[in-house]
Each structure stands twice: as C-alpha cells, then as structure tokens.
Amino acid sequence: DAKTTQPPSMDCAEGRAANLPCNHSTISGNEYVYWYRQIHSQGPQYIIHGLKNNETNEMASLIITEDRKSSTLILPHATLRDTAVYYCIVRGSMFSGGYNKLIFGAGTRLAVHP
Amino acid sequence: NAGVMQNPRHLVRRRGQEARLRCSPVKGHSHVYWYRQLPEEGLKFMVYLQKENIIDESGMPKERFSAEFPKEGPSILRIQQVVRGDSAAYFCASSPPEGSTEAFFGQGTRLTVV
Numbered sequence: 001d002a003k004t005t006q007p008p009s010m011d012c013a014e015g016r017a018a019n020l021p022c023n024h025s026t027i028s029g030n031e032y033v034y035w036y037r038q039i040h041s042q043g044p045q046y047i048i049h050g051l052k053n054n055e056t057n058e059m060a061s062l063i064i065t066e067d068r069k070s071s072t073l074i075l076p077h078a079t080l081r082d083t084a085v086y087y088c089i090v091r092g093s094m095f096s097g098g099y100n101k102l103i104f105g106a107g108t109r110l111a112v113h114p
Numbered sequence: 115n116a117g118v119m120q121n122p123r124h125l126v127r128r129r130g131q132e133a134r135l136r137c138s139p140v141k142g143h144s145h146v147y148w149y150r151q152l153p154e155e156g157l158k159f160m161v162y163l164q165k166e167n168i169i170d171e172s173g174m175p176k177e178r179f180s181a182e183f184p185k186e187g188p189s190i191l192r193i194q195q196v197v198r199g200d201s202a203a204y205f206c207a208s209s210p211p212e213g214s215t216e217a218f219f220g221q222g223t224r225l226t227v228v
Contacts, residue, residue, distance in 0.1 A: 034216065043118075043205050043219035044157065087157075100209070101147060101170060102217060104157040 003027070003090045009109040012082075018075040020108050022088030025069040031092050033064060034102065035073045037084040044087065044104075047073065078112045085109050117141065118208050120220035127196045127227050135191040135223045139208030146189040147207045147217060148181055157205065163189060164211075196227045 005023040012018040024033060034049040048055055048062045050071075055062045061074040075082055087107040092100065119138040127133050139146050148160040150173075162170040163183035174181065178196075183189040193200055203224050209217035 036219075038157075041151075041203060041222075043221045044207075046216040046218060049216060100145065101159055101162045102207070103159055104149075106156055 003103070004088045004105055006086075006088055006105065006108045008106060009111070012075075012078045012110060012112050014080060014112055014114050015077055018078040018082065018110060018112070020073040020075075020086050020088075020110065021070065022073070023070045024088070024090050027068050027090050028092075031090045033062065033068075033071050034089045034091050035060070035062065036087045036089065036102075036104075037082075038087070038107075039081075039084040047086075049091075078110075080112050080114070083110060083112045118206060118218050118220035120204075120206050120223050122223060123221065125223055125225045127225065129197055129227055130195050133193040133196050133200070133225055133227075135193075135204050135206075135225070137189040137191070137206030137208075137220060139189065139206075140218055143208035143210050143218075145209045145211060145217075146183050147209075148189070148191050149205045149207070151203045151205065151222075153202070160191075193225075196225070198227045201225055201227045 032049050032051050035047040036044040038044045048057055048060050050062045050064055064071045085107040087104050089102050117140040121136050144165050146163045149157045150160055151157050160173040161181045166185050178194045180192045203222045205219050205222045207217040207219045
C-alpha cells in the first residue's frame, strides 16, 4: 500500500508556480521521498528525490519539512506540457535495510491551463 | 526515460495465446521492476528482479504470469493463456543496485487481448 497522501487534483495557470503537497507521516529514517509524473499514458518520468534536505534540479524543487512528515514539489513556471499525474512515493534504501521497490498511489492530477 | 527499451510497444493476442513482453534495462542496471496499469487505473507493482533472481513477486497473479531476468539478455514477462482482463499497459523500470538512485521507466507495452 502507498504510504503517502496527495490531493486527487489541482489546477494551475500557465506560467505560475505549481505547488504539489504530499503527506508521508509514517516515513522512517532511511526512506527517501521520490516524485514521478505520468503524462497521458506514457511511462512514468522521474522528477526528483530527497532524504531530508531540500533539492533542486532543472525540472523542479523538492521541499521536505524538518520532521520529514510532508513535502512539496514545486514546478516554478508551469507549462501546458506539465499537465500530468504526479506521484509522491516513499522508497526505502536497500543498503540501509529498507526496500527498493516503488509503490504508486493515486497521485495528483495536475491540470495546467492557459 | 533514459534508455529502458520495451518491446513490442503494442501486442495483440487472442484469448488463450501466450504473451511475451521484453524489457532491456539501462546499461549497467541490474535491477528490473514490472508494473501493470489497467485502463483508467494506477500503476500496480508486479515483480522485482535482479539478475537471475526474483526478489519480490508479491504483485504477480498466482497463475499464468511469470518473469525472469537472465544473466544475459532482456527481462521477460510472460503471460500464458491470456484473458481479456490481461489487457493493460505493462511498464518496466530499471535501476542500479545503489539504493537511493532513481529508477527509469520504459514507454510500456500495450497488450490487447481480443
């Protein structure tokens, strides 16, 4: 079962920042937070992941709260092509005694409109 | 989707036939995961394999489904005696052994059973 909770849908205006929240209150110390998205029926696309520090790459920023019980994915300037289902996933690390598979929940359906 | 190749992209089978889905992971990746996505539903984990080993098959149906990842060659998901309910998109992902590294997905095989 998925260990995260996300809103089922969100809207965002093109050019504005999209902030997608995720609750993972039962996360353990060796588990990472991963974000993926699925555009239409394509294969899921990796976006970003983090353990405890905030992370940024060319696609997005990931803000993890200090207690690690929630996080926010930020798309700084959303475009129409960012319309997709976004999945927040908690994933253990094999080398710290956790488990390595990704379990997808229902995700958040983000609609970016003109 | 950095280099995970799935083939065929589309597969049509008649009820009772066998379906073989192939997945070539990113070069150097030794872990492979298979997921199934029924129409209008989320991604469901099926099986997690390392080279020559099945690590977790908790999501595999008990009958007709099998998976392998041989020492040489692609990973194969095999569905025997297909039924209409097997019609779905099947996605493969691969990752290196390091536990905190992202997994990359292929574009999937869309199986239609007629």
